[in-house]
Amino acid sequence: MMRKALKRSFILFPVLSFVVIFLLWDGITRYSDWSHQVFPGPMVVMQSALDLAQDSSLLKHSVASLYRVTVGFYLAVMLGIPLGILLGRMTVAKSLINPLIQFLRPISPLAWIPLAMLWFGIGDQPAIFLIFLASFFPLVVATAVAVESINPMYFQVAANFNFSRIEVITKIVVPAIIPEVVTAIRLTVAIAWLVVVAAEMIAVQSGLGYLIVDARNALRMDNVMVGMITIGLIGLLLDIIMIRVTSVDYLKWAKAKK
Amino acid sequence: MGHVKIENLTKEYVNRRSVKRQPGDAARPGEIMRVLDNVNLEFQDGEMVCVLGASGCGKSSMLRIIAGFDTPSSGRVLIDGKEVKGPSADHIFVFQHNGLLPWMTVWQNVELGVRHISDEQEKRHMVFEFLDMVELTGFENHYPNQLSGGMQRRAELARALVVNPDMLFMDEPFTGLDYLTQLRIREEVVNIHSYIGKTMIMVTHFIEDAVIMADRIIVMGDRPTKVKAVYEMKFERPRNLETNKELAEIRDDIFLKLGVSYAV
Ligand SMILES: Nc1ncnc2c1ncn2[C@@H]1O[C@H](COP(=O)(O)OP(=O)(O)O)[C@@H](O)[C@H]1O
Ligand SMILES: [Mg+2]
Numbered sequence: 475m476m477r478k479a480l481k482r483s484f485i486l487f488p489v490l491s492f493v494v495i496f497l498l499w500d501g502i503t504r505y506s507d508w509s510h511q512v513f514p515g516p517m518v519v520m521q522s523a524l525d526l527a528q529d530s531s532l533l534k535h536s537v538a539s540l541y542r543v544t545v546g547f548y549l550a551v552m553l554g555i556p557l558g559i560l561l562g563r564m565t566v567a568k569s570l571i572n573p574l575i576q577f578l579r580p581i582s583p584l585a586w587i588p589l590a591m592l593w594f595g596i597g598d599q600p601a602i603f604l605i606f607l608a609s610f611f612p613l614v615v616a617t618a619v620a621v622e623s624i625n626p627m628y629f630q631v632a633a634n635f636n637f638s639r640i641e642v643i644t645k646i647v648v649p650a651i652i653p654e655v656v657t658a659i660r661l662t663v664a665i666a667w668l669v670v671v672a673a674e675m676i677a678v679q680s681g682l683g684y685l686i687v688d689a690r691n692a693l694r695m696d697n698v699m700v701g702m703i704t705i706g707l708i709g710l711l712l713d714i715i716m717i718r719v720t721s722v723d724y725l726k727w728a729k730a731k732k
Numbered sequence: 733m734g735h736v737k738i739e740n741l742t743k744e745y746v747n748r749r750s751v752k753r754q755p756g757d758a759a760r761p762g763e764i765m766r767v768l769d770n771v772n773l774e775f776q777d778g779e780m781v782c783v784l785g786a787s788g789c790g791k792s793s794m795l796r797i798i799a800g801f802d803t804p805s806s807g808r809v810l811i812d813g814k815e816v817k818g819p820s821a822d823h824i825f826v827f828q829h830n831g832l833l834p835w836m837t838v839w840q841n842v843e844l845g846v847r848h849i850s851d852e853q854e855k856r857h858m859v860f861e862f863l864d865m866v867e868l869t870g871f872e873n874h875y876p877n878q879l880s881g882g883m884q885r886r887a888e889l890a891r892a893l894v895v896n897p898d899m900l901f902m903d904e905p906f907t908g909l910d911y912l913t914q915l916r917i918r919e920e921v922v923n924i925h926s927y928i929g930k931t932m933i934m935v936t937h938f939i940e941d942a943v944i945m946a947d948r949i950i951v952m953g954d955r956p957t958k959v960k961a962v963y964e965m966k967f968e969r970p971r972n973l974e975t976n977k978e979l980a981e982i983r984d985d986i987f988l989k990l991g992v993s994y995a996v
Binding site: 577627628630631633634635636645649650652726727728 | 818835836844892
């Protein structure tokens with residue numbers, strides 16, 4: 475009973491809040507004296523969305539953005555997690571590299587845009603580079619912290635059973651950090667998605683960020699809003715996918731701990 | 733083989749606390765605090781040794797040093813005449829808190845000790861044999877968090893025994909278990925010891941367990957800790973504290989040595 479009611483409210487409440495926003499939005503455009511140019515109503519925006527979907531430019535821009543996020547994020551995972559493990563395991567590596575990372579980390583990826591454009595020109599590369607930067611540092615730091623917080627007893631077990639260096643990584647470190655790293659990956663995808671749009675507003679000629687800038691230059695605020703809504707929807711979708719991925723069965727061993 | 737000789741063992745730590753808990757303690761964090769003070773002990777091969785002492789006296793520290801996980805500040809530990817330089821699969825440590833790897837099933841944990849055996853058939857056979865010995869058949873695919881405390885302890889025992897070690901170190905293997913489970917594990921450990929005949933060194937808080945189980949009891953004092961008493965326990969098994977007066981006297985004596993009286 476209770477569960478069912480909860481489940482229903484789980485779907486009902488979000489829908490309800492969207493309906494309220496929609497009505498509010500519609501009301502404001504009807505009764506305020508902003509022109510439709512400046513503040514288009516929901517119906518107008520929906521019509522523009524249909525138009526953009528029909529000539530498939532909405533799909534094209536979404537795919538372009540998703541492609542950049544995928545590549546940049548993949549590179550960040552492939553390099554960031556091994557580096558994080560290294561930093562977490564080796565004090566020498568940590569004292570060498572950690573200050574550099576701590577120094578670079580607070581610099582917004584957007585501050586790199588001029589250099590990225592200078593180095594990589596116009597196109598996918600500077601955007602991918604920015605997404606890489608935005609995801610790389612959080613992943614390195616989260617991985618290193620996760621490695622450092624592994625219960626030292628497990629390393630004693632490893633020593634007791636004569637684990638090789640490789641075995642310590644594969645049998646202790648990697649499985650031990652999976653829960654934390656998976657959470658970090660989930661949070662970082664969201665950051666990467668934030669950054670791709672910003673990067674596309676400056677450095678490239680395609681993608682949802684570009685769609686927004688282009689629409690603004692053409693004074694088409696309805697298309698700007700279509701771009702924003704699409705970004706929001708895809709971000710939501712990404713998060714839902716990540717939550718699904720993070721709750722699969724391989725974390726069975728960690729469950730009862732909570 | 734499992735002959736152990738501890739020579740002039742002293743262990744000092746950099747103090748972490750700002751409160752003095754015992755007269756010999758360092759008063760401030762950062763000062764050197766001597767925990768073990770010139771400890772000399774000798775255990776014969778095949779003995780069941782129980783180490784008793786107040787909490788914080790350095791029992792775990794001593795066991796870790798014997799096992800090679802930690803180094804002495806001065807003095808040395810000899811096992812079969814050779815100085816201990818580091819951990820080894822010949823001496824398996826059963827940890828005070830559950831030492832099973834939580835991301836591996838019971839089977840995978842126990843298999844760790846025989847993972848280098850290339851004959852799959854033989855390996856399976858050995859893992860099964862020891863799981864059977866600790867009565868965990870049927871739980872191979874469970875993760876540690878799906879087992880009760882007693883089952884976890886038994887799984888860890890199986891993982892230690894499958895290696896066929898010369899020695900077994902156990903740091904408070906009964907702590908955190910309910911009373912009946914404690915008695916079961918105690919029986920299990922005594923059976924295993926009489927069956928494999930290997931040296932076992934066990935730290936415990938339970939004086940009666942020590943009197944019932946041990947071939948040798950070590951009672952340690954307060955920090956900086958010296959050996960307070962050693963009892964050689966040449967008694968028949970099974971031992972019963974209710975009927976054997978001598979055992980009861982040793983128990984009362986140990987209680988007195990630890991600063992409490994058994995009869996109130
Ligand atoms: N790594 C360490 N660093 C500093 N102090 C320690 C360390 N390990 C143990 N100690 C201190 O040494 C004392 C003895 O600890 P321990 O060997 O765990 O005692 P026991 O097992 O007898 O309870 C305690 O006061 C503890 O705080
Ligand atoms: Mg202890």
